[in-house]
Amino acid sequence: MITVDPEIPVPPRYYGGIERIVDMLVSGLVERGQEVHLFCHPESKTPAKIIPYRGRHSGSLKDTIRNAWQIKDYIKKIGGVDIVHSFSRLAYLLFILRSRFPKIQSYQRNITPRSVYLGTLMAGETIAFTSCSKFCASTADFMGGRWWVIPNAVVLSKYEFVPAVLANAPLMFLGRIERFKGPHIAIDVARKTGRQLVIAGNHAECGREYDYFRQEILPFCDGKQIKYVGAVDDSQKNELLGGAAALLFPIDCGEPFGIVMIEALACGTPVIAFNRGSPAEIVQDGANGFVCNSIEDMAEAVRKIEVIDRLTCRRIAEERFSADVVVEEYLKLYQGLIL
Numbered sequence: 143m144i145t146v147d148p149e150i151p152v153p154p155r156y157y158g159g160i161e162r163i164v165d166m167l168v169s170g171l172v173e174r175g176q177e178v179h180l181f182c183h184p185e186s187k188t189p190a191k192i193i194p195y196r197g198r199h200s201g202s203l204k205d206t207i208r209n210a211w212q213i214k215d216y217i218k219k220i221g222g223v224d225i226v227h228s229f230s231r232l233a234y235l236l237f238i239l240r241s242r243f244p245k246i247q248s249y250q251r252n253i254t255p256r257s258v259y260l261g262t263l264m265a266g267e268t269i270a271f272t273s274c275s276k277f278c279a280s281t282a283d284f285m286g287g288r289w290w291v292i293p294n295a296v297v298l299s300k301y302e303f304v305p306a307v308l309a310n311a312p313l314m315f316l317g318r319i320e321r322f323k324g325p326h327i328a329i330d331v332a333r334k335t336g337r338q339l340v341i342a343g344n345h346a347e348c349g350r351e352y353d354y355f356r357q358e359i360l361p362f363c364d365g366k367q368i369k370y371v372g373a374v375d376d377s378q379k380n381e382l383l384g385g386a387a388a389l390l391f392p393i394d395c396g397e398p399f400g401i402v403m404i405e406a407l408a409c410g411t412p413v414i415a416f417n418r419g420s421p422a423e424i425v426q427d428g429a430n431g432f433v434c435n436s437i438e439d440m441a442e443a444v445r446k447i448e449v450i451d452r453l454t455c456r457r458i459a460e461e462r463f464s465a466d467v468v469v470e471e472y473l474k475l476y477q478g479l480i481l
Contacts, residue, residue: 250274
């Protein structure tokens with residue numbers, strides 16, 4: 143059984159990194175003959191048996207308790223499970239932590255050490271933890287329990303490999319339009335290097351982040367050098383990433399993973415990223431992109447991007463970040479915990 147937070151369907155149409163990973167994992171497990179039950183948003187469409195949550199808001203204590211109790215009741219109703227793998231909040235496992243069957247809590251975002259401590263205290267040896275990167279794991283000051291690092295992955299068949307692009311191909315920024323993601327830095331790099339930049343992603347409709355979008359991003363989007371194309375679906379994403387000279391990933395904080403980086407690599411598109419968080423675990427400097435420490439470093443990397451072989455980018459994606467590789471890693475973990 144797999145759980146994910148209830149807010150976004152699996153798979154998501156636009157934003158939803160964790161939901162994409164869950165969709166990839168569920169599909170891979172079912173293809174391998176596994177029976178998967180998935181607690182998720184009611185509009186989800188996966189090959190698993192879908193169990194819609196009753197509560198729809200993870201931030202609501204009432205909904206969290208309802209969902210945790212629903213998971214407990216469901217397991218009792220079907221007569222037990224081999225393993226429960228949570229991509230949701232650990233609180234959703236509250237009423238089954240003391241159960242004897244194995245449980246996995248997977249982290250795709252920065253970890254709250256207290257939750258790891260309490261989960262280990264209640265579940266003991268029946269719970270294991272995974273993180274999507276070494277950096278993500280390091281955000282838990284208390285590292286009790288058993289840990290595995292299993293990276294995120296993409297279904298390679300969904301991304302067309304583009305072996306070459308035009309000399310004037312644009313740079314690409316793809317992600318939520320928020321300050322810490324750094325689209326303003328991507329604009330600065332494009333202007334410094336005289337390159338076109340395509341910005342894609344959803345933005346806030348109100349509040350501080352909307353003001354940031356309206357005041358610091360839109361004024362530079364002239365439709366020529368800097369283009370903003372809005373939120374994109376998977377087909378549009380594939381086309382934009384494949385046609386880009388490089389993906390800019392100027393994250394301004396510790397990034398647990400950044401799935402868009404491996405989506406770009408799957409298209410053969412090199413990644414130029416700030417060295418903040420996990421990018422150095424994904425980008426092999428000089429092989430499939432560049433890891434930078436400043437705007438000036440990033441601009442210089444853009445100027446020499448043609449030295450990166452796009453086939454190498456794709457091969458690294460195949461060897462390290464393909465769905466087949468990562469699903470097998472999870473299967474081995476399941477088998478080891480169940481035995």
